[in-house]
Amino acid sequence: MEFPKGEIGKRIRYLRRFQGLTSEELARLAGVSQSMISQIERGLVSPSLETLWKLSHSLKVPIFSFFETEETNAVSITRAGEAKVVKRVRPTVSYELLSPSNGKQMSFFKMTVEPGQDLDTPFVFHGGEECGMILSGCLRVELEGECHTLCQGDSIYFDSSQPHRFFNEGDEDAVAIWTMTSSF
Known part of the structure; x- marks a missing residue:
């Protein structure tokens, strides 16, 4: 299985825009370059674990939120083999x-x-x-x-x-x- 850099990039872009941040503002908050944010959001690079932690802290979301789709149900069941x-x-x-x-x-x-x-x-x-x-x-x-x-x-x-x-x-x-x- 390949690292889902395209999906992660889309999720980061969504979260950044949802919070009203520009890519420059997110870069400053996370301590990375604006070009790095752009490359991550476009799925051109796989961010390191350290960069993901910085982005999760800057966006004020758990790191695993970069790997998920929206879940609004009050009850969620994950069946064996479906995680x-x-x-x-x-x-x-x-x-x-x-x-x-x-x-x-x-x-x-x-x-x-x-x-x-x-x-x-x-x-x-x-x-x-x-x-x-x-x-x-x-x-x-x-x-x-x-x-x-x-x-x-x-x-x-x-x-x-x-x-x-x-x-x-x-x-x-x-x-x-x-x-x-x-x-x-």
Whole structure:
């Protein structure tokens, strides 16, 4: 599956226009160039995870809202095998969206992290809270200089404003159920 850069670009353009922002204003808020915003919105480039975080913060939406269509139903059911899978935000991580997050205060997803440590992975931080439970494998979560190794059955909760990142140092995929809230 290819990274959905065209759809993400359209969603970012929609959100920017809906909020009455010019591409120059969004670029200034996110700390990127106006030409980068233009290229992302036209689907010419795949934004990095760091750029997506900056854009989500600047647009005051959860990052997963870039991957969804509008959802206005009060009840939403995701059947087994029907969840939207987002790959290549980080090459070793895939996210299976288990609930709508666009316009919602909470995102719920299944995260699969392939073995391998990427030391260049930046720390991220954003408003809200996160919690997760490891279904299989092990995951190392770094929070402001502290490392926590979580294995099957372990869970974690933290304030998302703390700089954080995660790695799978094991030999098998680490699979977790994760929830994030937004302060937006």
